[in-house]
Amino acid sequence: TFEKLLIANRGEIACRVIKTCKKMGIKTVAIHSDVDANAVHVKMADESVCVGPAPTSKSYLNMDAIMEVIRKTRAQAVSLNVSICCSFLSSLSLQASEGVTFIGPDTHAIQAMGDKIESKLLAKNAKVNTIPGFDGVVKDADEAVRIAREIGYPVMIKASAGGGGKGMRIAWDDEETREGFRFSSQEAASSFGDDRLLIEKFIDNPRHIEIQVFLLFQVLADKHGNALWLNERECSIQRRNQKVVEEAPSTFLDPETRRAMGEQAVALAKAVKYSSAGTVEFLVDSSKNFYFLEMNTRLQVEHPVTECITGLDLVQEMIRVAKGYPLRHKQADIPINGWAVECRVYAEDPYKSFGLPSIGRLSQYQEPLHVPSVRVDSGIQQGSDISIYYDPMISKLITYGSNRAEALKRMEEALDNYVIRGVAHNISLLREVIVHPRFVQGDISTKFLPEVYPDGFKGHELTDLERRELLATAASLYVAEQLRSQRFLGTPRIPIAKSKRSNWELSVRLGDGIYPVAVSKDGSSFSVEVDGMKLNVTSEWNLASPLLSVTIDGTQRTIQRISRNASGETSIQFLGTVYKLQILTKVAAELSKYMPEKAAEDTSSILRSPMPGTVVAVSVKPGDMVSEGQEICVIEAMKMQNSMIAAKTGKV
Numbered sequence: 053t054f055e056k057l058l059i060a061n062r063g064e065i066a067c068r069v070i071k072t073c074k075k076m077g078i079k080t081v082a083i084h085s086d087v088d089a090n091a092v093h094v095k096m097a098d099e100s101v102c103v104g105p106a107p108t109s110k111s112y113l114n115m116d117a118i119m120e121v122i123r124k125t126r127a128q129a130v131s132l133n134v135s136i137c138c139s140f141l142s143s144l145s146l147q148a149s150e151g152v153t154f155i156g157p158d159t160h161a162i163q164a165m166g167d168k169i170e171s172k173l174l175a176k177n178a179k180v181n182t183i184p185g186f187d188g189v190v191k192d193a194d195e196a197v198r199i200a201r202e203i204g205y206p207v208m209i210k211a212s213a214g215g216g217g218k219g220m221r222i223a224w225d226d227e228e229t230r231e232g233f234r235f236s237s238q239e240a241a242s243s244f245g246d247d248r249l250l251i252e253k254f255i256d257n258p259r260h261i262e263i264q265v266f267l268l269f270q271v272l273a274d275k276h277g278n279a280l281w282l283n284e285r286e287c288s289i290q291r292r293n294q295k296v297v298e299e300a301p302s303t304f305l306d307p308e309t310r311r312a313m314g315e316q317a318v319a320l321a322k323a324v325k326y327s328s329a330g331t332v333e334f335l336v337d338s339s340k341n342f343y344f345l346e347m348n349t350r351l352q353v354e355h356p357v358t359e360c361i362t363g364l365d366l367v368q369e370m371i372r373v374a375k376g377y378p379l380r381h382k383q384a385d386i387p388i389n390g391w392a393v394e395c396r397v398y399a400e401d402p403y404k405s406f407g408l409p410s411i412g413r414l415s416q417y418q419e420p421l422h423v424p425s426v427r428v429d430s431g432i433q434q435g436s437d438i439s440i441y442y443d444p445m446i447s448k449l450i451t452y453g454s455n456r457a458e459a460l461k462r463m464e465e466a467l468d469n470y471v472i473r474g475v476a477h478n479i480s481l482l483r484e485v486i487v488h489p490r491f492v493q494g495d496i497s498t499k500f501l502p503e504v505y506p507d508g509f510k511g512h513e514l515t516d517l518e519r520r521e522l523l524a525t526a527a528s529l530y531v532a533e534q535l536r537s538q539r540f541l542g543t544p545r546i547p548i549a550k551s552k553r554s555n556w557e558l559s560v561r562l563g564d565g566i567y568p569v570a571v572s573k574d575g576s577s578f579s580v581e582v583d584g585m586k587l588n589v590t591s592e593w594n595l596a597s598p599l600l601s602v603t604i605d606g607t608q609r610t611i612q613r614i615s616r617n618a619s620g621e622t623s624i625q626f627l628g629t630v631y632k633l634q635i636l637t638k639v640a641a642e643l644s645k646y647m648p649e650k651a652a653e654d655t656s657s658i659l660r661s662p663m664p665g666t667v668v669a670v671s672v673k674p675g676d677m678v679s680e681g682q683e684i685c686v687i688e689a690m691k692m693q694n695s696m697i698a699a700k701t702g703k704v
Contacts, residue, residue, distance in 0.1 A: 185252025483628030
């Protein structure tokens with residue numbers, strides 16, 4: 053192995069590489085920006101060096117600073133998983149003569165596959181199925197419109213050097229093509245330092261499937277190469293062209309299609325003399341016709357599901373290949389053992405466009421590692437900050453089972469037991485996706501979210517039984533807290549009058565409804581009457597714990613009480629969604645009608661950004677008349693640009 057390896061990345065991927073390096077006995081060097089000085093990957097590494105301020109272009113993509121760190125720390129190898137520019141690869145090639153090894157493919161393969169235009173031409177030459185489109189660079193918006201008309205709408209506008217959903221827009225007409233060209237080129241320049249775009253036909257209602265490729269060419273003699281494909285990953289659940297839920301294997305593929313896709317993926321890797329772990333992405337239509345999308349020359353976010361079903365440590369294999377060892381396995385050795393599902397847990401508000409970024413500090417954080425067959429890849433901890441500078445990912449939550457149903461059931465349990473406080477998160481959306489009948493049946497595509505939630509995600513819709521369970525649980529919590537407040541622990545103080553109360557009449561507000569609830573205590577259980585029906589609620593009632601296991605008429609639920617205040621208002625996470633309730637005694641509820649209501653703020657004349665970010669462009673000035681739908685400004689958040697429009701006609 054190597055003695056010392058530098059990791060030019062941050063977050064959960066950096067932590068993932070460090071874990072394997074520790075297992076292999078390799079010392080690690082972490083780089084970080086000034087705001088990441090206390091990040092988890094910095095604490096895990098043996099050494100760490102600051103390479104600049106927060107923006108990635110000045111730190112994690114600061115090529116000169118990274119090269120200096122390699123020389124200063126005398127690292128023998130470097131692991132790069134961030135967006136890589138050709139100038140850095142050239143510098144890295146020079147470092148190779150000084151004994152520095154790159155953990156990954158050679159510079160030729162990265163340049164060829166990292167450029168979507170060149171990779172598409174190479175794929176065609178390698179007899180790989182490709183999506184119809186324009187194979188050159190689109191010069192301006194007018195040319196984009198002309199090409200889009202020739203291809204036929206809808207079209208996909210893509211950054212040639214892009215990835216992760218950045219610099220991508222779907223256009224259905226000329227106007228959207230012009231707007232897409234503008235925003236895609238700006239995002240591409242900001243994220244990758246390369247504003248070149250290509251246009252191709254948008255495949256309607258596709259599935260997004262990836263084939264993990266592993267290839268080694270020993271020494272310099274490419275004739276003796278070994279190639280493996282490690283089965284597929286299903287990545288069709290997406291929002292804004294970014295994956296949300298992944299699984300392996302796919303419910304859609306049959307053995308013949310799997311083999312055909314795997315063989316084409318290997319053929320493409322051989323065509324560029326690829327020698328490391330990489331991922332070839334395909335789009336598959338309803339007739340199982342598949343088209344090459346792109347090849348990612350790095351360890352991808354969703355690699356854990358491949359590791360779960362194959363038993364391989366992909367980071368360890370990458371390091372072995374970089375050191376010059378041959379692959380230890382043949383294609384016949386690669387199994388599909390069981391099923392794995394991964395949910396990307398983000399600091400996002402899922403009720404806004406399926407997830408707009410949220411920032412803040414993790415005031416409480418507890419991973420569900422006590423749930424069987426759960427893996428959590430994260431780069432944060434309690435007290436970590438989620439900032440506007442980087443991707444808002446909190447973690448990758450992975451569950452494994454002997455079959456798909458078992459893996460999904462464990463994911464449901466893991467999401468219920470995941471404690472995240474201080475930032476908005478997408479747990480509610482993830483849980484709703486994995487329990488939705490369409491997803492459970494495997495009837496999914498990249499249009500899943502907009503089709504299932506055409507009016508946007510609203511959270512879990514309670515059935516009558518679930519509503520009664522929530523009301524009964526909330527009322528029981530209220531009474532348990534009232535009883536706890538009467539006890540005096542560790543003091544000889546004796547109450548003047550002992551309370552023998554065992555019945556409570558409450559009024560619970562949930563949404564637009566107000567429900568009378570009667571609670572009576574029976575040992576450690578509560579008998580709760582809601583809508584004329586009695587429910588038995590049992591729990592240990594450990595009110596100090598962020599997680600509370602409650603049994604309601606024999607049904608076990610894991611809930612979280614997020615907040616409460618003195619006016620009876622409380623927030624409870626139930627079935628993944630946070631519900632706001634107000635619990636009052638019968639007398640207090642009767643008196644509450646005399647309380648004045650706070651008038652709602654009039655925001656009709658205000659344009660308020662739905663997320664934190666940077667104002668990168670202002671399209672108007674004071675005194676301008678604007679019409680409804682007109683762009684006012686552009687906000688950039690987590691490298692994604694969003695146009696803010698006027699909600700009504702008026703004067704600025």
